Amino acid sequence: xxxxxxxxxxxxxxxxxxxxxxxxxxxxxxxxxxxxxxxxxxxxxxxxxxxxxxxxxxxxxxxxxxxxxxxxxxxxxxxxxxxxxxxxxxxxxxxxxxxxxxxxxxxxxxxxxxxxxxxxxxxxxxxxxxxxxxxxxxxxxxxxxxxxxxxxxxxxxxxxxxxxxxxxxxxxxxxxxxxxxxxxxxxxxxxxxxxxxxxxxxxxxxxxxxxxxxxxxxxxxxxxxxxxxxxxxxxxxxxxxxxxxxxxxxxxxxxxxxxxxxxxxxxxxxxxxxxxxxxxxxxxxxxxxxxxxxxxxxxxxxxxxxxxxxxxxxxxxxxxxxxxxxxxxxxxxxxxxxxxxxxxxxxxxxxxxxxxxxxxxxxxx
Numbered sequence: 001x002x003x004x005x006x007x008x009x010x011x012x013x014x015x016x017x018x019x020x021x022x023x024x025x026x027x028x029x030x031x032x033x034x035x036x037x038x039x040x041x042x043x044x045x046x047x048x049x050x051x052x053x054x055x056x057x058x059x060x061x062x063x064x065x066x067x068x069x070x071x072x073x074x075x076x077x078x079x080x081x082x083x084x085x086x087x088x089x090x091x092x093x094x095x096x097x098x099x100x101x102x103x104x105x106x107x108x109x110x111x112x113x114x115x116x117x118x119x120x121x122x123x124x125x126x127x128x129x130x131x132x133x134x135x136x137x138x139x140x141x142x143x144x145x146x147x148x149x150x151x152x153x154x155x156x157x158x159x160x161x162x163x164x165x166x167x168x169x170x171x172x173x174x175x176x177x178x179x180x181x182x183x184x185x186x187x188x189x190x191x192x193x194x195x196x197x198x199x200x201x202x203x204x205x206x207x208x209x210x211x212x213x214x215x216x217x218x219x220x221x222x223x224x225x226x227x228x229x230x231x232x233x234x235x236x237x238x239x240x241x242x243x244x245x246x247x248x249x250x251x252x253x254x255x256x257x258x259x260x261x262x263x264x265x266x267x268x269x270x271x272x273x274x275x276x277x278x279x280x281x282x283x284x285x286x287x288x289x290x291x292x293x294x295x296x297x298x299x300x301x302x303x304x305x306x307x308x309x310x311x312x313x314x315x316x317x318x319x320x321x322x323x324x325x326x327x328x329x330x331x332x333x334x335x336x337x338x339x340x341x342x343x344x345x346x347x348x349x350x351x352x353x354x355x356x357x358x359x360x361x362x363x364x365x
Contacts, residue, residue: 056129074297108294131248159269281345
């Protein structure tokens with residue numbers, strides 16, 4: 001590593017961490033002002049709020065705005081270098097433009113790896129803290145989120161294996177009891193076995209499910225056989241912890257846990273998994289965007305202009321806004337339409353790779 005690399009990398013990292021600290025203070029101030037009523041109703045002290053919420057909120061806001069931090073910091077310090085004619089001096093001394101971009105590339109890779117590892121393991125653990133607080137003290141006090149637009153909110157329809165389907169109605173996570181249950185087994189597109197019960201409860205001692213008032217029907221070529229049981233124990237590949245509807249579930253799972261959860265839900269025939277799949281692929285696509293935005297920021301801000309840093313920052317903010325909008329649009333098309341999740345996660349990067357190449361070709365070298 002030569003003096004040029006150390007000089008640029010030092011400016012890169014110092015500006016980045018200052019930018020991240022500044023935006024974090026602003027984000028915490030805005031968030032605390034919005035949730036003041038919830039904080040008061042919770043009855044928690046300041047220390048408890050920090051431990052039970054902001055320890056999870058700060059890493060989450062870092063991961064959310066990390067590419068933006070990198071982009072703005074690169075544009076800011078590179079623009080200052082261009083204004084002071086440092087870029088021109090480097091080129092005049094015989095240093096090639098590609099050589100100047102090398103430390104940007106190295107710094108972008110370092111920060112991309114940090115974000116990639118954080119998205120896979122560290123950020124989900126922080127989201128557990130934030131999500132639990134949001135569910136307990138914020139969402140429960142929000143009437144718009146508690147409105148039930150379906151006939152049964154805590155109802156589940158699952159496929160436990162290739163030919164077995166299970167339905168559970170009005171499951172209570174506290175008592176681990178449901179007010180309705182059925183199990184169907186299908187063979188050659190025909191129901192050959194049906195089990196129904198008015199009440200089902202998880203038995204913590206035997207680690208299986210206990211049915212009350214169960215009716216069992218077996219159907220074959222000879223006819224139908226019906227049996228009635230006051231109580232009946234059955235073993236299902238469904239545990240009480242899996243019977244939950246958590247709005248923050250995709251954020252709480254580490255990447256290995258998320259991949260395993262998606263595979264399990266696919267085997268059960270669960271619909272609407274595109275949101276989880278987009279989150280899985282985005283955890284790799286977002287770190288890649290860090291490197292991409294680093295190079296775009298360096299290319300945009302390395303040209304000396306009359307507008308100075310203000311013009312460069314304005315251009316950068318406009319480009320960042322288009323990047324975020326394209327990311328949101330692709331996500332909506334994936335979750336609400338038929339766009340492939342991997343395409344939705346990587347499409348903004350592919351588009352802005354072309355933009356970066358075009359800017360690179362047009363930049364004076």
